[in-house]
Amino acid sequence: MLLIAPPGKGVKMVGDTRIWNHPTIKFERKKKVRFTFDGKEIVGYEGETVAAALYASGRRVFSRSIRYHRPRGYYCGVGRCASCMMRVDGVPNTRICTLPIREGMVVESQNRFPSLDLDLLRIVDYLFPHGIDYHKMFIRPRFLRETYNRFIRRFAGIGKPPEPVKSFEPPEQGRRSAQLTVVGGGPAGLCAAVEAANSGVDVLLVDENPKLGGRLRREPQRIFQTNEKEEKTGSELLKELLNQVEKAGGKEEGKGKILVMLNTTATGIYQNHGNKTLVLTTPENLVQVETKTIVVATGSHDQPELFENNDLPGVMTSTAAQMLMNVYGVKPGERAVVLGINKDSLELGKQLLDAGVEIACFVDQSQKRVSETEKKVFDEKNIPFYSSHKIKKVLGHNQVKKAVLAHLNEDGSESGEEEKIACDLVCLALGRRPSCELTLQTGCKHRMVPELGGFTPLRDKKFRTTVKGVYVAGGTAGIMDTAGAMLSGRVAGLSAATDLGIGGEKPLAKCEQFLKQFQDYYDNLDEETKVGIAKTTVEEVC
Incomplete structure (x- = not known):
């Protein structure tokens, strides 16, 4: 691999995916911070999160799913999903996408055997592609039920309990x-x-x-x-x-x-x-x-999208991609497919180009057309817009390698035409929905408003809700x-x-x-x- 030396920084690390020369953003990288991940030393910079430092070092698989041990990667970037949970300094199920790195920190992956990249327990995913029905599968013969339970408890779940502490004083509330x-x-x-x-x-x-x-x-x-x-x-x-x-x-x-x-x-x-x-x-x-x-x-929140293998590392929200490239200065991928044709997705596209990411195409299920002014920067780079298309599935083992696009008829059904696009990044930029978890707790009245993305609190013109x-x-x-x-x-x-x-x-x-x-x-x-x-x-x- 070619070694590139950023100005005044010395030789760049092999496999390092940090952005050293950005056209509009200057990333302050001062003090180096060293920590270990599964026994291997990782070098990051003060202010980076654990996830950003690992991603910059080339790591794409962060965890394994509970039942089928499918690979999980950097997805939301703001602590709102469970894809990046790891054991940090003995504490299990810590979201590393919001946790700043510290000198000497010990980070360990969870729920894998023997390693995160090669998890033999993923065989469950291949043996049961349509899912496991525990209610019917593990009840007979009756005398083996306890054995079944011990087996399932051993290999399912996320993480192990923390080590017992001899003396523990709960913090004062x-x-x-x-x-x-x-x-x-x-x-x-x-x-x-x-x-x-x-x-x-x-x-x-x-x-x-x-x-x-x-x-x-x-x-x-x-x-x-x-x-x-x-x-x-x-x-x-x-x-x-x-x-x-x-x-x-x-x-x-x-x-x-x-x-x-x-x-x-x-x-x-x-x-x-x-x-x-x-x-x-x-x-x-x-x-x-x-x-x-x-x-x-x-x-x-970013709107999610349903398609086969949408949980593969490399599929992430627009927010996650922006956190990596605009806040921490880390390239989210080399070649991206952007799902969504709207004002925010086009802005995301410009930011990806600034970060040195090649854009394979924009995809949207609707028949949206983009104005010549909005398309200009993308036309210059021959980036196609696929309206009336959807991502049918993505291909790859531990990481996205290709996206399969399906053409849609006017009624939304698939026409049968498909196209495979080589990429290692799929950015979901389909719009957003209100974050109303707290307002729901208060008992405020809400209404499903598709035009705004989902359930939204009712309020008057002065933004008072139905709860005083x-x-x-x-x-x-x-x-x-x-x-x-x-x-x-x-x-x-x-x-x-x-x-x-x-x-x-x-x-x-x-x-x-x-x-x-x-x-x-x-x-x-x-x-x-x-x-x-x-x-x-x-x-x-x-």
């Missing part, structure tokens, strides 16, 4: 109180926190990631349109919002404070005598927060566009301040101003999105 808790540190959550704090509300801002920013952090080079009709890159917009968070409240009289908790997951919301009890999980302990109001701005004191903003409210998400966050934060009776008439007047801007934003949306937003907006909520 933390307690906090807040006037407003904002869950989610993306554009909507940041705007909600800033407006509420500037109105005099003490805000607790919670995010599950190590840094604030959401999609702005994973798409730093993308051009976003702000509510002032200005265009800014993701990094510029993030810098501006973080500046606002830092300045919000301050020492001025009548201003609130913003307390930020990172690496913290909101795992439950409970009603408590008019207040809300929010349970937070931190790396150290559980924190119980008594809060009067909550803005849920947890964003959205609970507000939604951004992707959680079905507003996927960054400009709209920011406006919805500002309105939600000001609505919370007004309902708390803090700030007098000022937050109310400011809220009306942002509502007018949101109406202008809504008037310029496409008809499908307008219909979806209209379905979730009600006159009275509580």
Whole structure:
């Protein structure tokens, strides 16, 4: 293999897939960090996650499935699936896609025999291609049932219990109180926190990631349109919002404070005598927060897609690919098939090209047509668009090698025409659905809205839900566009301040101003999105 020396960095590691010369993003790689994976030393850089460092070293298989021991790889990139769970320093089932590397860390794969790449137990997948019916298969003869159970328990499941600890002191449960808790540190959550704090509300801002920013952090080079009709890159917009968070409240009289908790997951919301009890999980302990109001701005999830072998390493969401190449500077693959023809998938395509990834084609089941302006950058590289096609299956043993495309008739049935495309990466960019797990826990009314991707909380024009004191903003409210998400966050934060009776008439007047801007934003949306937003907006909520 050719050894390439990045400027001033010395000789590049054999098999290293890091991006050293990116046209728009500068990756800061300072201190090297060494850890072991299954006994082998891996070298990463401070700030990388375990998954990013392993992926950069050439590893594609991260785990094996529970029953059939099928290979699993880097899929979501943000800790929302179980594909990357490993044993870390003796702790089983740790999601390594969000875990930063540490010097001397011991990482081990799970649920494989004898190794992760060559798992002999995968023979189960080949012997039972249509699945195992435990209810019928392992009940006779009766005297062998205990033997069956011992066998199944030995080879199924994920991981082994941690080593027994002689003395263990459970961490003390933390307690906090807040006037407003904002869950989610993306554009909507940041705007909600800033407006509420500037109105005099003490805000607790919670995010599950190590840094604030959401999609702005994973798409730093993308051009976003702000509510002032200005265009800014993701990094510029993030810098501006973080500046606002830092300045919000301050020492001025009548201003609130913003307390930020990172690496913290909101795992439950409970009603408590008019207040809300929010349970937070931190790396150290559980924190119980008594809060009067909550803005849920947890964003959205990538839409999955069904096709044969869609669990093979190399199939990943657009978010996962963006985290690798834009945040950690690691190439997600060499040749990609992008599933989806839409604004976000085209932007993803440009980011893949910037990262040095060849794009084999774009695929979409609909008959979508792309404008000449949007296609220009791809036409120059002769990248085809396959509308009225679907991915029927992907081929490969431990990693994607080819994607099989099937042509579709007007009624959606397969015409019989197929084409095999060589690739090692399939990016799912079919749109997003609201992340409404927390709002479902509160008892808010939801509605299935296909135009917005799935179940979406009902809310009024000021983003109040059907449960008093609970507000939604951004992707959680079905507003996927960054400009709209920011406006919805500002309105939600000001609505919370007004309902708390803090700030007098000022937050109310400011809220009306942002509502007018949101109406202008809504008037310029496409008809499908307008219909979806209209379905979730009600006159009275509580």
